[in-house]
Amino acid sequence: MAGHSKWSNIKRKKGVNDAKKSKIFTKLVKEITVAAKSGGSEPELNPRLRLAIQNAKGANVPKDAILRAITKASGSDVAAYHEVTYEGYGTHGVAIMVVCMTDKIVRTVANVRAIFTKYGGSLEKSGAITFLFDYKGIFTIPVANIKDHDDFTLGLIDAGAEALEDDGASIHVICAIEDFGKLQKHLETLAIAPTSAGLEYIPHTLVQVSDAALPKIIKLIEALRDEDDVQKVYHNIDIQPAQEALWE
Known part of the structure; x- marks a missing residue:
């Protein structure tokens, strides 16, 4: 389930300057506000918000910015996105x-x-x-966070993983849309936080x-x-x- 793949061909550029990082932060914060506006401000009760916060943390968005985005969602002046x-x-x-x-x-x-x-x-x-694309769930997990690779891989397969791709620094776990929630819960039970997770378009x-x-x-x-x-x-x-x- 590992090796060269189409996912390897569509990874974003490695280098991100300060201006680009600011853009990325803005987009992640927007997703938090929209998620909180649509499903409530409690991450435990709002899977979309929980995922948005997780992705923001994975990108090192400051905690204060995350909290402001959630608070902003309760305001009446928030645009309907x-x-x-x-x-x-x-x-x-x-x-x-x-x-x-x-x-x-x-x-x-x-x-x-x-x-x-x-x-x-x-x-x-x-x-x-x-x-030309498949719509799949993708979890990106730092290799350093994985203790036993064999047990980790077998557990992910049981939870619905279709493919695991190791680029040296991270493992990209690919799954069908319907198995996304199951895999997310599996990683939560292992106390492993992906640096990013979500539904992505993968070209075939x-x-x-x-x-x-x-x-x-x-x-x-x-x-x-x-x-x-x-x-x-x-x-x-x-x-x-x-x-x-x-x-x-």
């Missing part, structure tokens, strides 16, 4: 899924379309590229892009990630080992 997913193509047939959290869909779709257009891509109709059809063409596509993906309303971006580029440096 909607989660929407847009699909598009970059150049060279690269498929891109864009997950957004927005309080104004008209603004968001216009901004996302403009980014695709600027970098030679196109925004497509809903359902145009979803068939990959495309290779030349070194010459890749920089423009990277700019498109990064521009989408920098958009305020965008929470996550997924693509199906088959990144070759020699191309890893281009993503730094």
Whole structure:
């Protein structure tokens, strides 16, 4: 259940500067506020909030920022956010899924379309590229947190894990959507906190892009990630080992 995989090809860049980190914090804090607004401020009674807090802690979001986000959710001035997913193509047939959290869909779709257009891509109709991806549960767990790897692996398989992928620093546990809650509870019983967990789009059809063409596509993906309303971006580029440096 381990080794090279499609998940390895879509990991985010290793380096994150202060500006990027601030963007990531903002997106994680937004998810906490939305989760608390929709399901209540008690993590024990609100699985979405519990997961959002866990992901924020995994990204080292300050505790005060997490508490402020939960408190903010009880205010009457909090915007009503909607989660929407847009699909598009970059150049060279690269498929891109864009997950957004927005309080104004008209603004968001216009901004996302403009980014695709600027970098030679196109925004497509809903359902145009979803068939190229599987929607799966993903848990990322630091290897250092695992004491007995054999027992850990067997327990995860019993709890519903479909694949385990070790990149040296972390183990990525992949499961079907319906087994996400079961795996989450299993990790809680082991007192193991993932650095991140959630539902992700994993490509099952990959495309290779030349070194010459890749920089423009990277700019498109990064521009989408920098958009305020965008929470996550997924693509199906088959990144070759020699191309890893281009993503730094």
